[in-house]
Amino acid sequence: MDETDLIILRKLLDNSRLTYRELAELTDMAVSTIHKRINTLIEDDVILGFIARPSIIALKSLLVTIFGTSNAKSLNAVSKELGQNENVVSVATASGKMMYISGFLRDISALRDHSAYISKTAEMSEPTVGIIDVPYITLPEPLTTIDYKIIKSLNRDSRKPITDVADDVGVSTKTVKKRLDRMIENNLVEFSIEWSDKAENNLTTGFHLHLNEGTDIDSTSKHLFEKYNQNTIACIAFSNIPNLIIMFTWTKDTQKSYEIQEKLQNEGFRDVIPHLIISTDYYESWVDKLVRSK
Numbered sequence: 001m002d003e004t005d006l007i008i009l010r011k012l013l014d015n016s017r018l019t020y021r022e023l024a025e026l027t028d029m030a031v032s033t034i035h036k037r038i039n040t041l042i043e044d045d046v047i048l049g050f051i052a053r054p055s056i057i058a059l060k061s062l063l064v065t066i067f068g069t070s071n072a073k074s075l076n077a078v079s080k081e082l083g084q085n086e087n088v089v090s091v092a093t094a095s096g097k098m099m100y101i102s103g104f105l106r107d108i109s110a111l112r113d114h115s116a117y118i119s120k121t122a123e124m125s126e127p128t129v130g131i132i133d134v135p136y137i138t139l140p141e142p143l144t145t146i147d148y149k150i151i152k153s154l155n156r157d158s159r160k161p162i163t164d165v166a167d168d169v170g171v172s173t174k175t176v177k178k179r180l181d182r183m184i185e186n187n188l189v190e191f192s193i194e195w196s197d198k199a200e201n202n203l204t205t206g207f208h209l210h211l212n213e214g215t216d217i218d219s220t221s222k223h224l225f226e227k228y229n230q231n232t233i234a235c236i237a238f239s240n241i242p243n244l245i246i247m248f249t250w251t252k253d254t255q256k257s258y259e260i261q262e263k264l265q266n267e268g269f270r271d272v273i274p275h276l277i278i279s280t281d282y283y284e285s286w287v288d289k290l291v292r293s294k
Contacts, residue, residue, distance in 0.1 A: 052154035068127040083283035130238035148294035
């Protein structure tokens with residue numbers, strides 16, 4: 001894996017239905033190069049799956065990440081146990097016995113019980129609960145029965161051709177395209193990928209950046225993306241934690257990650273705390289089961 005692969009992965013994280021030609025135009029590469037690199041990423045178990053789900057906007061739900069130091073003896077065993085919970089969609093383990101547990105909640109009323117469950121199961125004495133910041137959008141109309149059937153067809157293979165989706169759903173390709181365009185335009189569906197941290201030349205680090213009071217998170221995230229573009233996977237902010245950004249970076253080795261850490265420490269943040277991601281496990285949540293029940 002290299003910097004070019006990271007560019008492709010970022011594009012697929014944002015929209016895993018991008019065609020090879022669209023990816024080629026966005027990255028200024030040949031279509032054949034994109035095709036070969038994606039196939040290699042799949043063969044090397046970097047890309048584990050192409051996923052489609054209703055968005056949290058469409059479901060009026062919450063995406064919550066709970067993170068902290070676990071006192072459990074086996075983080076692998078904890079991850080498997082957490083994966084049995086219907087809300088949990090991914091569990092990442094990191095250096096220093098840090099864990100990041102992401103999950104979908106049907107509404108805010110479920111937050112207290114979910115947080116208590118995660119804290120107890122993961123043996124976290126001081127977990128941090130972060131609600132992923134998503135802008136409020138007024139929906140034109142909810143997802144229809146046909147929309148759900150289309151998402152169901154794409155759930156574990158979001159790059160499936162429209163003709164195959166039409167066959168699965170039993171409608172015309174024109175209808176599928178029209179419904180997909182509508183869902184995408186109104187942010188009602190999420191197309192993304194699951195990817196592994198264990199592949200060769202694939203080192204992921206989560207930098208916890210504690211901002212000074214009054215710092216604008218949006219402009220800071222934009223600055224980080226621009227300055228560390230070759231290595232940045234994502235900058236995560238939380239609606240309930242005003243002075244924290246978790247910046248996930250990719251590097252080929254620990255030396256490059258350390259160099260990024262040194263640069264971040266000179267950015268003027270109140271604190272910079274790195275956590276090397278060891279593994280990420282993905283699980284089916286109630287959202288996936290909801291889709292398949294339609």
